[in-house]
Amino acid sequence: MAAVLRIEDVHKSFGGLRALWEVNLDVEEGRVHAIIGPNGAGKSTLLNCLIGRLTPDRGTVTFEGRPLIGRKPHEINQMGIARVFQTPEIFEELTLLENLMIPAMAKRDGAFRLNAWRRVTRRGELMEEAEHILEEVGLAEQRHRVSAALSRGDKRRLELAMCLIQHPKLLLLDEPTAGMSRADTNNTIDLLKRIGEKGITKVIIEHDMHVVFSLADTISVLARGTFIAHGKPDEIRNDPKVQEAYLGGVEA
Amino acid sequence: MFGKTARQDWIFLAIFAAFVLSMPVTLAPIGAGYPDLLQKFAIYGLFAIGFNILFGLTGYLSFGHAAFLGVGSYAAVWVFKLLTVNAVPAVIFAVLVAGLFAAAIGYVSLRRAGIYFSILTLAFAQMSYNLAYSVLTPLTNGETGLQVQLLAQGPVTDYINQDVRILDQWLGVKEVGVPSPSLFGIEMSGWPGFYFAAVMLIAGMFIAQRIFRSSFGMMLRAIKSNQTRLNYTGVNPRPYLLAAFVISGMYAGLAGALLAVIDPLAGAERMQWTASGEVVLMTILGGVGTLLGPFLGAALIKYAENIFSAINEKILHATFAWLPDGLQNAVVEIAGLFVGKGWHLTLGLLFMLIVIFLPGGLMEGFERLMRLFRRRGGAHAEREG
Ligand SMILES: Nc1ncnc2c1ncn2[C@@H]1O[C@H](COP(=O)(O)OP(=O)(O)OP(=O)(O)O)[C@@H](O)[C@H]1O
Numbered sequence: 001m002a003a004v005l006r007i008e009d010v011h012k013s014f015g016g017l018r019a020l021w022e023v024n025l026d027v028e029e030g031r032v033h034a035i036i037g038p039n040g041a042g043k044s045t046l047l048n049c050l051i052g053r054l055t056p057d058r059g060t061v062t063f064e065g066r067p068l069i070g071r072k073p074h075e076i077n078q079m080g081i082a083r084v085f086q087t088p089e090i091f092e093e094l095t096l097l098e099n100l101m102i103p104a105m106a107k108r109d110g111a112f113r114l115n116a117w118r119r120v121t122r123r124g125e126l127m128e129e130a131e132h133i134l135e136e137v138g139l140a141e142q143r144h145r146v147s148a149a150l151s152r153g154d155k156r157r158l159e160l161a162m163c164l165i166q167h168p169k170l171l172l173l174d175e176p177t178a179g180m181s182r183a184d185t186n187n188t189i190d191l192l193k194r195i196g197e198k199g200i201t202k203v204i205i206e207h208d209m210h211v212v213f214s215l216a217d218t219i220s221v222l223a224r225g226t227f228i229a230h231g232k233p234d235e236i237r238n239d240p241k242v243q244e245a246y247l248g249g250v251e252a
Numbered sequence: 253m254f255g256k257t258a259r260q261d262w263i264f265l266a267i268f269a270a271f272v273l274s275m276p277v278t279l280a281p282i283g284a285g286y287p288d289l290l291q292k293f294a295i296y297g298l299f300a301i302g303f304n305i306l307f308g309l310t311g312y313l314s315f316g317h318a319a320f321l322g323v324g325s326y327a328a329v330w331v332f333k334l335l336t337v338n339a340v341p342a343v344i345f346a347v348l349v350a351g352l353f354a355a356a357i358g359y360v361s362l363r364r365a366g367i368y369f370s371i372l373t374l375a376f377a378q379m380s381y382n383l384a385y386s387v388l389t390p391l392t393n394g395e396t397g398l399q400v401q402l403l404a405q406g407p408v409t410d411y412i413n414q415d416v417r418i419l420d421q422w423l424g425v426k427e428v429g430v431p432s433p434s435l436f437g438i439e440m441s442g443w444p445g446f447y448f449a450a451v452m453l454i455a456g457m458f459i460a461q462r463i464f465r466s467s468f469g470m471m472l473r474a475i476k477s478n479q480t481r482l483n484y485t486g487v488n489p490r491p492y493l494l495a496a497f498v499i500s501g502m503y504a505g506l507a508g509a510l511l512a513v514i515d516p517l518a519g520a521e522r523m524q525w526t527a528s529g530e531v532v533l534m535t536i537l538g539g540v541g542t543l544l545g546p547f548l549g550a551a552l553i554k555y556a557e558n559i560f561s562a563i564n565e566k567i568l569h570a571t572f573a574w575l576p577d578g579l580q581n582a583v584v585e586i587a588g589l590f591v592g593k594g595w596h597l598t599l600g601l602l603f604m605l606i607v608i609f610l611p612g613g614l615m616e617g618f619e620r621l622m623r624l625f626r627r628r629g630g631a632h633a634e635r636e637g
């Protein structure tokens with residue numbers, strides 16, 4: 001299998017703090033690749049380096065063979081990379097449907113298109129798809145509500161839906177189930193499994209080991225800014241180095 | 253955004269058009285049924301509607317939009333001087349020039365957001381204002397202002413004081429004295445001037461409505477709501493913002509051109525920061541981000557200005573004549589602060605009251621009233637049932 005996403009020798013410091021150090025990672029096409037590690041290990045920082053929010057001090061990142069570093073966030077998204085943030089980033093003042101229409105239009109129209117005359121209709125392909133995806137994540141009944149009114153878990157699911165409507169090639173998920181009830185977490189696992197069948201490559205950051213072991217094909221362990229282990233779930237579960245650095249007290 | 257159907261939008265537009273065109277009659281009882289004031293309602297309404305496309309949808313607060321109003325006026329008067337006194341070319345040219353000017357200022361100002369954006373626009377507008385009085389006097393005629401003049405007899409040495417009106421001359425239009433702007437022969441002052449502005453206002457409202465309901469409009473709202481999310485959703489906000497800025501600048505240019513059509517004199521005071529601030533007040537008073545609000549805000553401010561600035565000490569004394577002498581003088585003294593030249597004090601008070609009690613402006617007030625009525629209606633039905 002080919003690596004769609006290749007991270008080579010990435011370094012990032014904030015002042016004196018080494019957030020990432022000699023980070024190397026290959027993510028294979030169509031796989032679910034989990035990144036785990038203690039708080040402050042640098043997991044979110046790594047994602048930020050992929051999507052153009054941060055520029056690494058050193059190193060290269062390529063997606064389908066094309067370099068990502070130096071590109072603007074919207075360009076990276078247009079290449080087929082979507083991200084769910086650790087704290088949900090949604091359009092709080094807009095309704096759920098509108099929240100979904102915007103990424104759908106961005107996918108259809110590209111980074112900019114001056115379409116100031118045609119009405120956004122209730123019927124139409126994009127709207128149908130938006131309704132369908134809301135159905136799929138279980139938010140259809142709230143479609144006309146303003147998204148600020150949603151619970152934290154629902155906001156997360158909305159953000160996930162906003163990424164899914166773009167049919168990304170690579171989906172980056174930063175703790176997609178944090179703040180969700182057990183039942184909602186299981187629903188999200190099912191949803192992510194289902195969209196996995198469509199061949200979307202996923203990188204998932206998660207503290208919840210139940211989620212990690214249900215979904216991941218491969219796991220990488222990040223500790224203090226660098227990867228200390230890569231492997232299949234079973235290998236990681238039994239790796240003494242990992243247990244020492246991270247799994248210590250957590251039942252897996 | 254999907255709350256309104258196309259049908260509801262057409263109904264809204266029809267009612268709006270009917271109201272605007274009938275203002276000479278419907279607003280007569282409140283003393284507003286004369287052309288000078290109603291022209292202002294229409295022109296400043298347009299200015300505010302355009303301003304709201306930027307401020308209401310994207311949340312970017314420009315403090316320099318009067319610059320585009322001024323540029324529109326100058327551009328229109330130049331067309332009157334050089335080409336023709338017909339209003340149509342002047343309006344078109346003014347809108348284009350204001351749009352170009354807005355593109356330049358917007359391109360630089362939109363590199364920053366929030367308060368820094370506001371300050372940049374303010375700085376540019378003040379620069380324009382000062383330039384109009386200094387370096388650019390060959391274009392603006394400085395403090396005297398730019399006016400329509402008599403046709404040049406013989407070779408032109410001074411385009412400020414000698415007009416050519418190439419197009420009119422070529423068409424063989426006879427001029428007696430200094431001509432006034434017209435629309436294919438109809439002179440654009442008084443009522444015809446109002447109806448011309450009113451038609452522009454209705455067209456402006458129609459375009460604003462299209463923008464509000466379009467995917468462009470939706471992107472502008474998304475910018476206001478969460479620019480970070482929009483970036484990572486594959487959208488480049490900058491060209492959307494620039495487009496909104498230019499469109500609102502063109503509305504301002506149109507308003508400026510109409511001011512010149514009705515009274516062909518352009519002066520730099522139209523570009524002053526107080527004029528930029530006024531359109532902000534109008535928009536907030538009426539209701540930011542609503543279609544109708546900015547027009548209502550503009551009309552309210554122009555109406556209040558008309559009333560309060562006309563009151564003088566004599567009128568006050570007459571009003572309070574029933575009070576004992578000493579008290580009467582004191583009351584007149586205090587009330588005098590709020591009228592005439594001091595009417596801005598009244599405006600400030602009005603603004604404070606609205607922002608504190610009705611942060612959504614007049615439109616929020618109407619909505620609350622509607623809800624109240626509906627609840628009353630509901631209670632009635634229950635009691636009866
Ligand atoms: N913009 C920033 N400026 C300065 N320091 C930062 C910045 N972003 C992250 N850091 C620091 O870098 C380190 C790694 O942070 P990061 O958010 O990547 O951790 P994480 O693995 O995602 O943790 P968590 O599991 O808590 O989300 C932390 O010490 C954090 O304080």
Ligand SMILES: [Mg+2]
Binds near residue numbers: 043
């Ligand atoms: Mg994190």
